[in-house]
Amino acid sequence: MAGGQRVLVVEDEDNIAVALDYLLTREGYDHDRVASGGEAMARIRATRPDLVLLDVMLPEVSGYEICEDVRRDPALAGVKILMMTARGSAMERRKGLALGADGFISKPFELSELRDAVRAALDGARG
Amino acid sequence: MRMNATRSRSGGAGGEMLEKLSLRLRVFLFFAALAVGVAGALILGLWVGYDRAGTPAALPGFVQAGLVAGFAALGLIVWVWYLFDINVARAIDILAGTIRARAHAEVSGGMDTAPARYLGDLAPAAAAVTETLAETRSALVEAVARETTRLSQEKARLEALLSDVPVGVLLCSGRHQLVFYNGHAVDLLAAGHAPGLNRTLFDYLREGPVRHAFARLGEAAAAGEPDLAADLLCATVTGARVLAGRMRLLDRVGDEAAPGYVLTLRDVTADMAAHARREALLDEVFDRLRRGAANVASLVAVQAEGGAAAVSPALADEAATLARAVVELADRHDRGRTEAWPLNPTRASDLFDSLRARIEGAGLTLGVEAPALILRCDGFALVALLGALAERLAGQGAHDFHLRLTDEPGPGALFTLSWEGPALGVGALDRWLDGPLEVGLADMTGRGVLARHGVEMWPGRDAGRPALCLPIREARVAGHRPPPVARAVVYDFELLGKAPAGAVAEAKLRDLTFVVFDTETTGLNPASDEIVQIAAVRLVNGRRIEGEVFDTLVDPGRKIPPASTEVHGITDAMVAGAPDIAEAGRAFHRFAEGAVLVAHNAPFDLAFLHRHAGAIGARFDHPVLDTVLLSAVVFGQHERHTLDALCHRLGIVIPEEARHTAIGDTVATADAFLKLMPMLEGRGMSTFTEVLAEVRRHGRLLRDMN
Numbered sequence: 001m002a003g004g005q006r007v008l009v010v011e012d013e014d015n016i017a018v019a020l021d022y023l024l025t026r027e028g029y030d031h032d033r034v035a036s037g038g039e040a041m042a043r044i045r046a047t048r049p050d051l052v053l054l055d056v057m058l059p060e061v062s063g064y065e066i067c068e069d070v071r072r073d074p075a076l077a078g079v080k081i082l083m084m085t086a087r088g089s090a091m092e093r094r095k096g097l098a099l100g101a102d103g104f105i106s107k108p109f110e111l112s113e114l115r116d117a118v119r120a121a122l123d124g125a126r127g
Numbered sequence: 128m129r130m131n132a133t134r135s136r137s138g139g140a141g142g143e144m145l146e147k148l149s150l151r152l153r154v155f156l157f158f159a160a161l162a163v164g165v166a167g168a169l170i171l172g173l174w175v176g177y178d179r180a181g182t183p184a185a186l187p188g189f190v191q192a193g194l195v196a197g198f199a200a201l202g203l204i205v206w207v208w209y210l211f212d213i214n215v216a217r218a219i220d221i222l223a224g225t226i227r228a229r230a231h232a233e234v235s236g237g238m239d240t241a242p243a244r245y246l247g248d249l250a251p252a253a254a255a256v257t258e259t260l261a262e263t264r265s266a267l268v269e270a271v272a273r274e275t276t277r278l279s280q281e282k283a284r285l286e287a288l289l290s291d292v293p294v295g296v297l298l299c300s301g302r303h304q305l306v307f308y309n310g311h312a313v314d315l316l317a318a319g320h321a322p323g324l325n326r327t328l329f330d331y332l333r334e335g336p337v338r339h340a341f342a343r344l345g346e347a348a349a350a351g352e353p354d355l356a357a358d359l360l361c362a363t364v365t366g367a368r369v370l371a372g373r374m375r376l377l378d379r380v381g382d383e384a385a386p387g388y389v390l391t392l393r394d395v396t397a398d399m400a401a402h403a404r405r406e407a408l409l410d411e412v413f414d415r416l417r418r419g420a421a422n423v424a425s426l427v428a429v430q431a432e433g434g435a436a437a438v439s440p441a442l443a444d445e446a447a448t449l450a451r452a453v454v455e456l457a458d459r460h461d462r463g464r465t466e467a468w469p470l471n472p473t474r475a476s477d478l479f480d481s482l483r484a485r486i487e488g489a490g491l492t493l494g495v496e497a498p499a500l501i502l503r504c505d506g507f508a509l510v511a512l513l514g515a516l517a518e519r520l521a522g523q524g525a526h527d528f529h530l531r532l533t534d535e536p537g538p539g540a541l542f543t544l545s546w547e548g549p550a551l552g553v554g555a556l557d558r559w560l561d562g563p564l565e566v567g568l569a570d571m572t573g574r575g576v577l578a579r580h581g582v583e584m585w586p587g588r589d590a591g592r593p594a595l596c597l598p599i600r601e602a603r604v605a606g607h608r609p610p611p612v613a614r615a616v617v618y619d620f621e622l623l624g625k626a627p628a629g630a631v632a633e634a635k636l637r638d639l640t641f642v643v644f645d646t647e648t649t650g651l652n653p654a655s656d657e658i659v660q661i662a663a664v665r666l667v668n669g670r671r672i673e674g675e676v677f678d679t680l681v682d683p684g685r686k687i688p689p690a691s692t693e694v695h696g697i698t699d700a701m702v703a704g705a706p707d708i709a710e711a712g713r714a715f716h717r718f719a720e721g722a723v724l725v726a727h728n729a730p731f732d733l734a735f736l737h738r739h740a741g742a743i744g745a746r747f748d749h750p751v752l753d754t755v756l757l758s759a760v761v762f763g764q765h766e767r768h769t770l771d772a773l774c775h776r777l778g779i780v781i782p783e784e785a786r787h788t789a790i791g792d793t794v795a796t797a798d799a800f801l802k803l804m805p806m807l808e809g810r811g812m813s814t815f816t817e818v819l820a821e822v823r824r825h826g827r828l829l830r831d832m833n
Contacts, residue, residue, distance in 0.1 A: 061554060064557065064585070087457070089461045090461070091581065091582050091583040094583065094598070106454065109450075
């Protein structure tokens with residue numbers, strides 16, 4: 001169904017990573033995870049995923065910074081970014097979108113909500 | 128009646144009694160006695176002549192001779208009395224009034240000596256004396272004026288300083304009477320009525336906290352720590368505002384029992400309300416999270432023991448509820464965030480000016496583009512943030528800065544700071560924001576400034592140049608800048624050392640507070656006409672307080688006759704929407720609280736107010752002085768006592784445009800009263816009772832002189 005699209009999860013919290021792992025597996029995505037911002041860029045450059053599920057609050061390098069780096073790299077132009085944050089204020093959303101994120105989702109989220117957001121981001125990639 | 132009262136007081140001492148009578152009455156009595164004496168002597172002489180003649184038939188002749196001689200003598204006496212009264216007694220009265228006006232009320236200008244032309248050299252001599260007095264005075268006045276100019280310049284500077292500080296500043300005597308207040312204090316205290324000098328502070332603020340702080344400072348001073356300040360939190364009397372204050376004792380002045388104090392006040396009503404809302408939100412956060420977490424923990428425990436199927440729907444429900452609660456509470460917190468800080472409406476142009484000054488001060492250039500917007504922000508913090516960022520960027524090679532402000536759809540606006548040079552990454556920006564803005568301002572970080580405004584900041588691009596974006600949540604289009612409001616400070620430091628005036632009757636005139644007022648009306652009949660304007664000023668400590676003025680139009684609830692409009696210039700259109708007599712009367716009653724009322728022909732104005740006492744809900748039972756009667760006391764009953772005539776005699780000029788406006792006439796009456804006061808004192812009347820007793824003697828005066 002998901003046509004083997006590849007998703008990279010950048011998330012330092014193991015528990016939420018478990019839930020994301022479950023969902024992405026169920027939806028049939030090919031997925032992988034890194035737990036710190038420092039590793040993220042290298043992995044994105046190496047694997048060029050279709051979608052990065054990117055937490056904002058990360059150790060070392062923030063999600064905003066990763067988002068900005070991805071958007072600056074022309075080689076990564078096709079990579080979609082869905083940002084996740086536990087704070088979720090309207091201003092954070094605005095900042096994320098201004099930096100080039102394709103979507104923004106606030107934690108806690110329902111699985112169906114996340115599934116729809118992931119689909120929407122990837123559909124945008126196709127269209 | 129009056130004679131009886133005088134006699135009983137003087138205990139039958141005839142000479143003393145005579146001295147109390149006016150000069151003209153004494154002259155009249157003297158001539159009356161002369162007439163009686165002459166008549167007696169004539170009758171006695173004729174009786175003796177008739178007796179010696181011994182011819183009873185001559186009686187009609189003697190009676191006729193007596194009547195002719197008697198009427199002739201009486202006519203002569205009346206004629207001489209009349210000339211004496213007009214040219215001597217009345218002339219002396221007028222001359223005395225004129226001299227007193229020059230001696231006590233500092234009236235200047237030449238004397239009119241015509242009425243006293245039959246008094247020989249008296250009038251020219253008096254004119255010479257008053258002229259010398261005027262010359263001496265003017266020399267003294269010049270010397271004083273030089274010093275006064277210097278002092279008043281210093282005073283003006285201090286007044287400007289104190290009127291502009293954005294906190295309420297009050298100075299009170301040890302008896303908590305107001306001695307000084309600035310314009311901001313008026314805003315803070317004027318819930319019910321505007322503050323007035325020499326009024327008690329407790330007319331405006333609740334008593335408890337003020338007395339408590341005052342007592343604490345008193346104890347500290349007694350223990351040898353006079354420089355302490357006490358912080359207090361105090362509500363206004365109406366409870367409409369909560370004020371945070373700081374009290375500091377003054378040095379004791381004169382022989383006052385307790386020292387006065389300075390009280391600075393700040394409105395914390397909004398802070399308190401925001402604080403209360405945050406507290407309530409926090410309570411709700413803990414309540415909803417604790418319950419949810421406890422439920423989840425219990426359900427998970429059941430699950431762990433193998434009851435997964437039973438508890439699974441409940442667990443899902445609890446988790447969803449918990450998640451919803453967090454999202455909703457976080458949202459509310461986010462909305463309430465900016466309330467916690469005092470954000471003031473600030474003109475974008477003012478903010479840009481400050482920022483440009485700061486950036487150009489650092490040797491950089493800043494182009495600006497600002498629509499006429501008013502932003503709700505902490506201008507100082509924003510300038511510090513943008514200024515610090517520009518300087519750091521300049522350190523990395525940025526130059527040619529440009530700041531643009533754009534109005535956004537919705538209530539917000541967006542700052543875009545762009546530059547020529549290298550771009551700034553969001554990582555570097557976030558790290559800068561986490562550090563202190565300036566050396567020495569360790570607790571002011573960029574992140575703190577953003578949090579205060581409830582916003583974020585991010586890098587972007589503007590017209591192809593690297594930029595930083597900073598939104599502002601609340602902005603509105605600016606109207607015309609309002610003209611600066613005169614925010615005078617009002618004070619009289621002499622009140623500090625003053626003993627309380629006590630009962631009005633025995634108080635010295637100078638120690639009393641007077642409210643001088645005047646009304647304009649639809650006509651001259653107090654029984655059927657209505658008030659259309661009330662104006663009043665306060666006199667405290669023998670001085671008219673410029674800042675304490677009451678002036679309102681009143682809707683009479685009926686047409687104003689054109690003939691009345693002709694006099695005072697008030698039209699139906701002007702009073703439309705003005706308060707009615709009930710509301711205006713209440714406000715005036717509050718303004719006049721605790722004062723002696725003064726008006727020119729007071730019974731006329733008071734009659735209107737008395738008639739509406741029911742609607743106003745307050746009685747005007749103040750002690751009253753009438754300047755018509757005071758003028759009669761000072762200048763004698765023969766003079767004209769209209770306001771114009773009185774002002775003319777006292778050298779007071781009523782500007783033509785102010786004549787017959789309530790406030791113009793009020794100010795003129797007040798100034799006349801202030802000049803009459805030393806003249807009354809000069810004649811030995813210094814207490815209210817003494818003045819009233821003298822006024823009652825002149826009570827027969829006509830009252831249709833307005």
